[in-house]
Amino acid sequence: MSEVAKIVLGDKTIELPVITGTENEKAIDISKLRDLTGYITMDRGYKNTGACESAITFLDGELGVLHYRGYSIESLAEHAGFLEVCFLLVFGELPTKAQLQKFEDDIRLYTLVNEEMKDIIDGFPASAHPMGVLSALTSALTAFNPKPVDVKSENDMYHAVCKTIGKFVVLCSWVYRTKVGFPLNYYDNSKGYVENFLRLMFAIPTQEYKINPVVVDALDKLLILHADHEQNCSTSTVRIVGSSHAGLFASISAGVSALWGPLHGGANQEVIEMLEAIRADGGDVDKYVLKAKDKDDPFRLMGFGHRVYKNFDPRAKIIKKAADEVLAALGVNDPILEIAKKLEKVALEDEYFKSRNLYPNVDFYSGIIYRALGIPTEMFTVMFALGRLPGWIAQWKEMRQGNEPIGRPRQIYVGKTDRAYIPLDKRK
Numbered sequence: 001m002s003e004v005a006k007i008v009l010g011d012k013t014i015e016l017p018v019i020t021g022t023e024n025e026k027a028i029d030i031s032k033l034r035d036l037t038g039y040i041t042m043d044r045g046y047k048n049t050g051a052c053e054s055a056i057t058f059l060d061g062e063l064g065v066l067h068y069r070g071y072s073i074e075s076l077a078e079h080a081g082f083l084e085v086c087f088l089l090v091f092g093e094l095p096t097k098a099q100l101q102k103f104e105d106d107i108r109l110y111t112l113v114n115e116e117m118k119d120i121i122d123g124f125p126a127s128a129h130p131m132g133v134l135s136a137l138t139s140a141l142t143a144f145n146p147k148p149v150d151v152k153s154e155n156d157m158y159h160a161v162c163k164t165i166g167k168f169v170v171l172c173s174w175v176y177r178t179k180v181g182f183p184l185n186y187y188d189n190s191k192g193y194v195e196n197f198l199r200l201m202f203a204i205p206t207q208e209y210k211i212n213p214v215v216v217d218a219l220d221k222l223l224i225l226h227a228d229h230e231q232n233c234s235t236s237t238v239r240i241v242g243s244s245h246a247g248l249f250a251s252i253s254a255g256v257s258a259l260w261g262p263l264h265g266g267a268n269q270e271v272i273e274m275l276e277a278i279r280a281d282g283g284d285v286d287k288y289v290l291k292a293k294d295k296d297d298p299f300r301l302m303g304f305g306h307r308v309y310k311n312f313d314p315r316a317k318i319i320k321k322a323a324d325e326v327l328a329a330l331g332v333n334d335p336i337l338e339i340a341k342k343l344e345k346v347a348l349e350d351e352y353f354k355s356r357n358l359y360p361n362v363d364f365y366s367g368i369i370y371r372a373l374g375i376p377t378e379m380f381t382v383m384f385a386l387g388r389l390p391g392w393i394a395q396w397k398e399m400r401q402g403n404e405p406i407g408r409p410r411q412i413y414v415g416k417t418d419r420a421y422i423p424l425d426k427r428k
């Protein structure tokens with residue numbers, strides 16, 4: 001017999017079905033609640049509310065487990081490449097060699113961005129934050145690709161995926177290049193995706209650009225680690241914007257804006273700024289741990305805590321290990337890595353953090369590697385967006401092809417009740 005939940009409201013008892021996922025997660029299906037009782041539920045920040053059933057990413061916050069389509073993040077970070085993981089997330093299976101080669105070639109069909117996009121970029125002041133420019137450019141792609149994606153056509157959907165992945169990486173680099181006043185580079189279809197990103201970002205016409213395989217490997221791994229994370233703030237944004245049947249570029253653009261926030265993807269930039277402030281202040285981590293615990297102090301330990309992980313974020317573990325390896329391989333000695341480790345140690349031994357299950361999250365160490373790779377701090381969240389792109393696409397595709405209804409939450413009204421209009425000359 002299938003499990004049910006019983007709700008008693010006054011003298012009325014109703015039964016609601018329970019949904020059980022493949023990892024044995026349980027949800028009470030309340031889709032009939034209002035019809036049956038006139039009641040809705042309230043759950044600020046959706047801490048206890050499932051928005052959908054999804055087959056893309058599973059995470060267990062208590063155990064610190066993260067799987068993409070059933071494969072552990074550890075195995076994918078160790079053995080896979082970023083485009084391989086993009087294919088897995090979007091189409092559900094690891095690609096064969098031939099499928100991966102075709103995917104990479106088909107992405108190359110779309111790596112030329114319309115030249116008129118440069119007029120849009122030129123309209124931004126150099127002081128504009130890269131995430132704001134990236135969101136605008138991503139939305140502007142609709143102007144040059146106005147035909148909506150036919151989600152019922154696998155071929156049309158496939159090419160929309162390749163086009164988005166092909167163009168987004170170029171736009172991410174152009175955001176940086178215009179900011180620093182460098183000429184815009186073009187994708188080189190004879191080279192790999194991650195190598196291209198580095199060339200797009202850093203190659204200058206006056207000298208040969210040498211690719212460092214350590215940097216390519218580190219970046220490939222970081223992009224994989226950021227590729228999806230079930231219904232986080234920006235992914236939920238992509239899904240709800242797409243649920244109105246707004247286009248894929250418009251939905252991704254909304255996701256970029258949501259990711260920008262310092263409580264979400266913007267935290268990776270905030271972490272480095274926090275560590276640099278601690279270093280400038282003499283490296284006294286105890287003082288900053290005290291500030292983070294002080295309810296009267298708005299300061300938070302950026303890169304710490306997570307809505308779902310109440311244990312170590314598995315990505316943070318991998319990134320922390322990679323930070324040591326990459327900095328050693330590049331011969332970089334960054335004092336803020338030691339400050340980060342000291343801060344982590346002090347915090348993890350402190351009752352305030354232990355009692356609230358606050359651990360380092362994906363953003364705590366990632367900026368240290370980006371910095372060692374020569375990525376400027378203001379571009380860190382753009383790096384997060386580049387990594388998260390396949391997740392956003394996969395989730396948008398699953399939502400649209402699953403014919404999900406338009407997202408439209410309810411509310412409990414707490415404003416003024418009905419009252420008569422007062423003519424202007426009668427108001428005091």
Ligand code: SDX
Nearest residue numbers: 229232263264265267292300301302303304305306307356
């Ligand atoms: C990402 O959801 C995802 O999957 C996101 C992400 C992804 O891959 O998409 O993993 C990426 O966004 C990671 C998170 C990056 N953000 C930060 O590092 C910012 C710092 N962290 C916090 O702001 C906070 O931990 C959040 C936003 C991440 C989570 O906030 P919640 O779940 O709403 O938790 P909360 O704010 O209710 O905190 C619970 C308690 C509170 O104390 P009490 O009221 O119980 O006394 O913990 C405290 C908070 O004050 N707390 C912190 C803290 N985070 C939570 N105190 C100090 N420093 C912190 N960082």
